Amino acid sequence: MISPESLHLGMMLAETGMLEHAVTEVMAKPQLLLMTETSPTAKSAVRRHIRKWRHSVKRRLSNDCITEELKQEIALYQEAVQLTQHGFSQHAKGMIKQLEGKSEFYLAARRMLEKNMSQETPMFQSYFCNKWYEHLAASIKGAQQKELEAHKDKLLNELYQRIETYKTLENVEERGTLEKVGRLWDLASSKVTQSDVDLLKRFVAFLKDNQDLQDIAQTLGRMASDVDDPSLHRSPAEELQMVEEPADNVADDIVGVHQSDNLEKIVPNEIIYLAEPALEILFYKHFADKRLLTYRMQGMQRSLRKVKAFKPESKQVDIEKGPFLICVDASGSMSGFPEQCAKAMAYALMQIAVKEDRDCTVMIFSTDHICYELTGEGGLKEALNFLSYTFHGGTDLSPVLTHSIDLMGTDKYRNADLVVISDFIAPEQPKEVQAQVDDLKRQHNRFHAVNLSKYGNPKLMSMFDHVWDYHPSLMGRLLKRF
Template structure:
């Protein structure tokens, strides 16, 4: 062959050090951001994000698609390197014609072939192909470098976007950016939100502070999944190591007397007098064999290691694998006004709990029809803003929304889920088929909760729920809380 086989040249990575250099550049720029300097947890999130980016960008750069001209040039190169030296000389003029419209190597190729005595030089074909290969390699690296720079710019923009979102969330509610939820918020912060979006979330956070009872209800819902143990699963008890002290003569804490023994380390000084006289030396060894040498008697406390069963049971599977929240919100006209503010605030509080407990959170808005939102997906903050901005209107039709929620709960993803319905429950009793459906899902460890925002709720609707809260403050109470 006249040159190096370039069949896989398009997969050559420009240089591992180039990727590492780009990573360090991004790190250095991100360290200048004030939130990272103030918050070590955010700095850790940034490092994790950049580590993922490094793995992703390596594959992206390697798989940069060459231009059409470069693909044609690569195919031509693959043919030429398989020519014999004589064939190369005979077809060199035709090769130049093919290179002219597609390759940046053409000027140098023309110069190499036009030199005096070039075609009678036996090394020319090999040198020509080597120089051609280096040119192709340079073009591939240049394309990869351009792709890397674009990826770096996109990643830096994404970092600024996510950090800006965390800063805005801190203004919405300073308590939400704690260690337990920061990671989930970081994953959800890819969407760009407007001032109006942040304003509507700020409004719900302030409303929750004025009505702490709503926050208490949301926290009660969050605790119930953890307190609901699987009755079919036997309790397990953890083993732990304890240290038990006991009196021992081998511990050298105190001298409590004298006794006969053969321990030379605790020997009384006068016993060594037998060794001072050759004729008495045999007496010393006889006492040693008979364990009759006078020794100090020691006593102290030794610690003995023992394994015992702890009395606190290990967490059951239900504790560890808490499912998502499915929140059905009545968006009918009868809920407009104060009830609408309440249900939006509770849904916002449940979203925060879902973030802290790494649970999914879905909202089903229903009136005569229904629409769904997923609050904990990558653009969940956008979904939350859209839901909180929704204006309630229309009539109440509870059945389609509950049916849609029950259908979701049949999937494996929704095992051990909490279905929460927020409504005034001014609606007819549900069918026997739906009640039977609910009972079947309860046996699959799902829980059903109701939060009523009206004193006129239909009591026959409440029978299907495991727990029921009513929140109907008087007008006077609302006035006091909204001061």
């Protein structure tokens, strides 16, 4: 007789097999094969996306495919399995009556019960529950297969969309290497147009012509690694290693006796039942119930598993780097070359954030502020919206600075970098705000200012840890270009 635990195990095994088959089908698509064979970066991104999808779908197949009617039928099956032979004879008809109009097994079950009433077969309960189990397993597998097909179609559409975006942006930089521009589109599911490509190319070219901006961004990005605080040390990295583990399927030694249906390891005493015709049916009952006494074998097998890898003390410890919070002045006084510099600087920091797996949020401010999550699932779309925004209005630093300070007081923004890009033609901040900034500095948060004007307020900029001035004259830019 099959227990509820065996039913659950059977469902999990069927589910795993279906998932593996679906993953194999997806990876065998010609578009994906061509993409992954020609680009190691794309291959890594595709495999990472499929692993994430597989984990999500596995959880849904386990939970979402079982309808309420099917749950009730499984509960009835479990009740039938646990009944004694006498109890099953008394209650089976009433239990099956509850399946009428709800299960395809109802008619077959009723016919089996009616046939057994005249014969009273001792093994009928085991036979009946086995047939019921087969029906339940087929129903669950069918529901899982239908759900899996829908998820697989959705996955293929997402991957094709990402591949289309990847190919469209492949030549954004002159050398065509996506790593130089950043891996932002690996996170993007939005479709890009030729105008989007032209916009990104324009800022890549701008950063190339203004290398000083790129140097400032690189210097700023390295500061998160220089913090001396043991609480920011990353956990020891996990890596795959070959280890030896005990395994029941490796027949090295006999470690005991247990109940199973493994005829290869059966204890000789069990075979005695086959010598007597009257006891033979008892042997087959024990076999069906997996209750034959068999030798339990155990040995050591080598397998790959993730283990903690502690770094030697002589090596530099990895530091947990916090997010970038970039505040960009979008006032009318920033239009023109300062606007291009501000967007290019934010774009350069965004590349660093994606490369180092750090969050990056841009807030543009004038009389109000707007947030863009540049490293989220829709990061590419957010980045394009930010880069295409036109600067206008007045300058009001206080609201965005107060909001940023509130964010940096949370655990998410430990060891974070706040970068304000502005012409700093604004009044000095109140002493309360400066006191909050000083408190956050003591918690290893850093405050940076990128000044794009010769007329910035020195008292306003004095509250920042680091101030970079970048305001070359028009003549200087012309000389540099020609």
